[in-house]
Amino acid sequence: MKDAPADKLRSLKVVAIGADHGGFKMKESLKKNIRDMGFEIEDYGTFSEEPVDYPDIAEKVAISVVRGNSWRGIVIDGAGIGSAIAANKVPGIRAANCVDVTTAANAREHNDTNVLTLGAGIIGNQVAGQIVETWLKTAFAGGRHQRRVDKLIALDQARNKPFGT
Numbered sequence: 001m002k003d004a005p006a007d008k009l010r011s012l013k014v015v016a017i018g019a020d021h022g023g024f025k026m027k028e029s030l031k032k033n034i035r036d037m038g039f040e041i042e043d044y045g046t047f048s049e050e051p052v053d054y055p056d057i058a059e060k061v062a063i064s065v066v067r068g069n070s071w072r073g074i075v076i077d078g079a080g081i082g083s084a085i086a087a088n089k090v091p092g093i094r095a096a097n098c099v100d101v102t103t104a105a106n107a108r109e110h111n112d113t114n115v116l117t118l119g120a121g122i123i124g125n126q127v128a129g130q131i132v133e134t135w136l137k138t139a140f141a142g143g144r145h146q147r148r149v150d151k152l153i154a155l156d157q158a159r160n161k162p163f164g165t
Contacts, residue, residue: 015136016070018044018057019120020083023076025049026120026128030074033129037136042070058086058095058117065114066092073115074132080119087115091156094149099123101134108138110145111152 015034019027024046031041044060046052054077061073073095075083080097087095095115096107099122107113116135118128140149 016061016064016073018061019076020054022078023120029125055086058083062087062090078121080117083117104131104135112140
């Protein structure tokens with residue numbers, strides 16, 4: 001078996017993280033938790049509470065994941081919904097907005113999500129930390145879920161084709 005390139009091995013330990021101004025404080029709080037789990041952080045901003053647009057941050061995080069620069073990505077905004085929508089526009093991303101550890105575990109186990117979105121206006125830092133830990137530690141179950149994820153991938157690949165062809 002051939003060894004993975006060093007940069008690829010590094011990316012397996014990197015979590016891309018980003019937030020708009022509404023999620024900035026939560027992002028900063030979560031970074032320590034993520035590092036304590038043994039991961040490196042690639043921070044895509046924002047770096048203050050000055051207003052920024054969540055689609056810009058979600059796109060940066062999602063592209064990092066798709067390109068293999070990061071193992072998984074986390075994006076935080078006010079509700080988490082807009083960032084999930086934006087991240088899911090990037091081909092190859094399966095983003096889920098999770099509000100508790102049950103949805104976080106399900107998102108990974110059943111849907112093999114690679115981006116997690118959180119709403120700083122919906123949940124507090126403690127719950128966010130529990131969600132992130134669960135999401136990062138939960139493996140994809142495969143099995144019957146694999147064929148469903150394969151269908152999601154096929155839908156993703158069909159995006160650039162006209163419907164009905």
